[in-house]
Amino acid sequence: MQTVTTLRLALRGPPSARCAPRRFSWRWPRTPATPRPTRRGYATSSADEPPPEKPRVTFEDKYKNKSVVGVFTPVSALLFVGVGAALYFYFDWEKQRLQKQREEERLSRSYGRPTVGGPFELTTHDGRPFSDKDLLGKWSLIYFGFTNCPDICPEELDKMTEAVDILDKEFGPLVQPIFITVDPARDTPAQLARYVADFHPRMVGLRGDYAASKAVCRAYRVYFSTPPGTQPGDDYLVDHSIYFYFMDPDGKFVDAFGKASAVPDVVERVRKEFAAWKEERGGLT
Amino acid sequence: WPFTSTSKVPDNASRQDRAKCWESRDLYFACLDAENVTVPGKEGDKCSSAKKGYEQNCAKSWVDYFNKRRILAEQQKPLLEQA
Numbered sequence: 001m002q003t004v005t006t007l008r009l010a011l012r013g014p015p016s017a018r019c020a021p022r023r024f025s026w027r028w029p030r031t032p033a034t035p036r037p038t039r040r041g042y043a044t045s046s047a048d049e050p051p052p053e054k055p056r057v058t059f060e061d062k063y064k065n066k067s068v069v070g071v072f073t074p075v076s077a078l079l080f081v082g083v084g085a086a087l088y089f090y091f092d093w094e095k096q097r098l099q100k101q102r103e104e105e106r107l108s109r110s111y112g113r114p115t116v117g118g119p120f121e122l123t124t125h126d127g128r129p130f131s132d133k134d135l136l137g138k139w140s141l142i143y144f145g146f147t148n149c150p151d152i153c154p155e156e157l158d159k160m161t162e163a164v165d166i167l168d169k170e171f172g173p174l175v176q177p178i179f180i181t182v183d184p185a186r187d188t189p190a191q192l193a194r195y196v197a198d199f200h201p202r203m204v205g206l207r208g209d210y211a212a213s214k215a216v217c218r219a220y221r222v223y224f225s226t227p228p229g230t231q232p233g234d235d236y237l238v239d240h241s242i243y244f245y246f247m248d249p250d251g252k253f254v255d256a257f258g259k260a261s262a263v264p265d266v267v268e269r270v271r272k273e274f275a276a277w278k279e280e281r282g283g284l285t
Numbered sequence: 286w287p288f289t290s291t292s293k294v295p296d297n298a299s300r301q302d303r304a305k306c307w308e309s310r311d312l313y314f315a316c317l318d319a320e321n322v323t324v325p326g327k328e329g330d331k332c333s334s335a336k337k338g339y340e341q342n343c344a345k346s347w348v349d350y351f352n353k354r355r356i357l358a359e360q361q362k363p364l365l366e367q368a
Contacts, residue, residue, distance in 0.1 A: 151307070235345050
């Protein structure tokens with residue numbers, strides 16, 4: 001019976017257009033239709049004025065969730081914020097973990113290192129030859145400077161001396177402090193000898209001719225500015241980069257310390273390197 | 286016979302001479318600070334004895350270097366204070 005009626009109506013259109021209003025409305029869900037006044041009177045009188053329509057109750061009004069904002073229900077909003085916060089913390093943790101891993105890799109000896117260092121041929125302040133082969137089998141701290149330096153070289157060399165003293169006490173004479181001059185014109189062996197005597201007793205002063213000095217500075221990526229034609233009597237300063245280089249018993253570069261590194265930093269770094277080397281090779285040289 | 290010269294060229298390789306130079310520099314600069322003068326040489330006659338000691342105990346290149354550094358430090362002070 002139901003389907004027949006539906007079919008009939010589908011074919012003929014809504015009945016209210018043709019005859020007296022039906023009892024049921026055709027909107028879903030089926031609710032009894034509100035009685036509507038007919039509009040088929042022949043004469044209109046004030047009594048027959050259709051009363052104002054009651055406000056229609058729409059589907060949305062009946063079933064709308066009033067606590068919804070835009071597309072967010074309270075539950076979905078909470079889920080959204082929760083997942084967002086969880087993702088943020090996860091990414092933060094992951095980033096920190098990766099940073100730590102990278103730091104460890106950088107310090108680890110198996111990772112790539114800058115190509116600082118290389119072959120050189122110089123002479124010590126005692127007049128003995130000294131080449132890069134003499135670095136093998138010992139740890140070295142190499143500082144580039146000149147004896148006529150106003151205050152920075154003495155400061156850095158004092159720092160190096162103090163660090164080597166501390167390491168000597170702890171590990172024995174494993175680290176050799178080396179001073180390479182970037183001013184060979186004025187820094188004769190005698191001058192060098194006098195200069196390094198003021199610092200650590202094991203400190204070695206190295207010099208070479210202008211070409212050899214330039215070569216060793218290039219190998220160690222040291223910048224210096226002595227013009228080639230200077231005479232020993234001239235009074236000038238040599239501008240140069242201020243680092244001392246930490247080399248391992250293989251003659252390979254480990255780390256560079258600048259003005260910003262204090263003695264404890266240097267000692268700590270050397271200790272760490274000693275520990276890593278010992279783990280790898282069994283001994284300390 | 287020859288007069289021994291009282292002034293001797295400071296030996297930059299000796300720790301003692303370096304220390305002496307630094308001390309005389311510090312004295313001279315302290316005097317300049319008291320006179321509120323940044324550029325050494327602009328104070329006129331005020332710190333002349335300190336200045337003489339400074340220029341005698343330090344090599345000329347060192348004197349120039351320290352003077353330049355003092356001016357630079359003064360110029361950088363407002364920047365450092367900002368940081």
